[in-house]
Amino acid sequence: EVIPSSPCRIQLFGSDPGRMAKAALKLKDVATWFDINAGCPVKKVTRRGAGSALLKEPGKIGEMIKALKEVSCVPVSVKIRLGWESVESERIIPPILEARPDAVFIHGRTVSQGYSGSANWIEIDRIAGTLHREGILSYGSGDLFSPRAVAEALDNHSIDGVVVARGAIGNPWIFKQARDLMELGTYEEFGLSERLEHFLNHIERLADVVGENQAVRDLRKSFAGYTRNIRYASNMRKEYMKCVSLEEVRELFRAFVPDFQVFK
Structure with missing residues (x-):
């Protein structure tokens, strides 16, 4: 069941540009934004060629972006990681740039890292600079578990925004706390x-x-x-x-x- 709501950003998983476009057509009356998931590292997703498995075929990501833009009039974005086993931005980003998404959401780890180690914000920053030169919005993700981490990411990097994922699990007020910290210099703790x-x-x-x-x-x-x-x-x-x-x-x-x- 699709419950109308606005704004309604819908993230799509898949491995076939045509099928993804058909899904977007069915959802076009409720979606205010489409996001392509090319960043999920979960094996049950990647073994079907979806999620971060798409990073092995960045040209297909570009095809998906174009396919969604052809069937909808709302913004289209893509969520990515830095590569499969190592940083492969120079191979992954060009087909995405050519397809002209409205935004790219960048998680600062490779697929093989899962959620181990630390997010590579230096590489996020470098990709953001490339995107900005083409007029494409960039959002960074990784290790944002506190209001201060969110504020520092926004202050210290050339991104347009951040994506808080695991840091919001059981902590839904992290967004207000981060905003208060940036605007007021402090934030309220919850007992x-x-x-x-x-x-x-x-x-x-x-x-x-x-x-x-x-x-x-x-x-x-x-x-x-x-x-x-x-x-x-x-x-x-x-x-x-x-x-x-x-x-x-x-x-x-x-x-x-x-x-x-x-x-x-």
């Missing part, structure tokens, strides 16, 4: 009660769509993020894994919250 209140709102809204049991299961990873840097959080997470309903989650919070303090 345990506020974090859990946000989490309950998150899980209740998801439960309205997929049901309580599925919502509780789906947000296990997010719960680890919401309770990051909280004393005795590991015990709380273990108990959360046993929960199957919203009421059990509420009972868990009532049992644990009085004993918790946020690390300063």
